[in-house]
Amino acid sequence: MLAPQSAAMLAQAGKLRAAGKVAEAAAVCVELIKRDPENADGLLLLGSLAMQTGATELAIGSLERAVAAAPKSADAYIRLGEALTAGKRAQDAVTVFRKALTLRPKDGAAFRGLAQAQLDAGNRDDALKSFRKVLTVLPYDQYAAHMAAALSGEPSKLTSSYVQDLFDHYSEHFDQHLTETLGYRVPAAIRDTLGRHHSAGGLTALDLGCGTGLVALELQGIVEAIDGIDISRQMVAKARERGLYRELRAGDLMEVLSRDQAFRGPYDLVTAADVFIYVGQLEEVFPAICQVLTPAGLFAFSVEHSMEEPVAVRSSGRFAHSVDYIGTLADQHGFRLLERHDMPIRHERNEPIPGALYLLQAE
Template identity: 30%
Template sequence: MSATATDPNIKHLKQAREQIAKGDLKNAALTLNKANAKWPQDPRVFMLGGLLAEKSGNIKGAFEALRKAVSLSPDWGPGLLELALLLARQNQFQEAVETAEKVAALEPKNLQVLAGVVDIAHRAGHTEMAVRHLRRGLELVPGDVMLRRLLARDLSEQGHHEDSLAMWAALIAENPADTQSLVGRVQACLAAGKPADAQPDTTALLALAPQDAVYQYYDQLARGETPAQQPSELTQPLFDNMAEFYDLHMVRSLKYQLPKQVAEKITARYPDKKLNVLDLGCGTGLLGVCLGRLDGFLIGVDVSTKMVEQAARHNVYDRFHTVNLHDALRETPGGLYQAITALDVFIYAGDLTEAIPNAYRVLADDGMLVFSCETASETGPDLVLLPTGRYAHKRSHVEALCKAAGFDTVDIEETVLRHESHQPVNGFVVTAHKPA
């Protein structure tokens, strides 16, 4: 007997899934309606209905449909997994983790479930959970390269550097041209505070791709040098992966208040909001949300397409440019903006010897530049690359750059930029004024 004869819905369900994947949401809804008419209590229909609702932007409807699927079949793995993934995508991590653990217990040998559970653990920042399930995965598929790479990265993040380096060494021994594993071991060496140990790997990477900006960056680090800036090829995927949960993570978890504080500073000076603003490193648009609509234009610049997509949803920015801020400043005509902001972005941009003079040029007379930096020791170099992978700047050096560029007043306020691992990250906010 055929599967279609025993399961009259399977044809409609397969068709609806394909339509959802293609973005043909209208016809997918029609197909699911046909399936629901055949079997009104089929949990699979509600599960796909949840995926359809989420893709159309109806998050409330997605939760309702997926919770209905779970209520109809409480121990059905696929329905529970999709609910857990939706919870994670919506930053509801506690319930997401609890639901994921339930699915993992129900279907301990299902590799698709394993992948989803590990993804949820990573989204939730629950590295211990990810490690535990990755080890379980390697019991199911010993030697799996992807699982071993993920486990090696997570072990490094947990501070288990020797275990991580041993795993990377084994992967590279099996395939010396495995660039992902070579980069992984470089990152593990840096995290372990052993940059010189990464030199053989950066040399091997550059032999494979001499012009690769990321390999060049890591090679400088391995040689004890401080690169002038991070390549966008490194930062873009980092922020693309963070885009969906960035707002909640930064504001709630890291207590990030700079956009609100800087928006208040700008509107205090321009209460009628008649100004043009260039938001460098706009991310998901937190500054724009705090500023609201302007009687002028608000332009966002960010290397991450995913971040820009999130920022566009707020409907306050007039235009976006997906380029790094150095290129954006270099290519922007002079005198266009009353305010330029760069909040929590110079920590990735590095050397500011060109950025600050270019910002001065781009500002209109009487304009203001507002930016933040993490604090480097006054007794050390002007620019420091921290173990976190972010740059810290010496306050006196930044002030000197602003004065040299032509700013007539430079106010510097020391502050806590955000919290990480429950510890404050110290920095300073610069407000530089261009003469009228």
């Protein structure tokens, strides 16, 4: 009699999850597992719900039990690998994803998870091979293409396509997710930092990677006119709704700066809030900024910290930059460091992502 009851409870939990009632769905799963401790589908769903709420250790425990209950389930191994990766147990995740691939040798999700775990474990060459294997199974996987290009040092066209698609789909929920879920405070930090070095208003500004316009919103009263560029047309459409920008363009920032007369400046301030984490190498960006800044103009931007190498690609798909790398570029292009404020750039799976906000001044 237990099987039909378990199936009904599993269906109820699935409906609750689909309706966004995660806590209620989890409660049903817990009750199901009390009654049917080896129900692999219930354990799998509970693990997925725990991952959704950031309860990584609970997820790992539930998914380990799911694997034990269904040792031939590639899906259970894939979900466990994802949880182990989130729990910073990258080498364990590599082992689990390899097990999933013995059960399902051409599974794109398993190869993708393996590649991410290998990269987190510091095995760049193995990660590159695995991302390329993803593309043999899922040739249109833009994330895998972006990661393969970044790890192999190939041209960044694939990166631009990946980032554009990412933010086009993100635009409807961008503000709420970024500020409430990820704890994003960079635009406010830019405002506060400027306030310590520039007390008067009336600045003209260029907002690189303007998104939906959060920087322009924070800089009201400080800037007299602000222009914006973003790679996502959907983001630019949202920014336009705010009515704060003088000029807005959708496109690659380097192409707009080199071809569009409306963005030649000169500007008193250039901002780039969480933009360079999607750009990577900045050797071409810094001189382009110099060209549009006024003498003694200000340049405010954020980066994620890299402790290992000058520019590092992370399994998140984002890039991190070292302090020395930024300092070298600043020196090469005649910038003086006014302030570097170390701060969490965002939160990811309830963990702060270390980074910094820089304020440079052209000399």
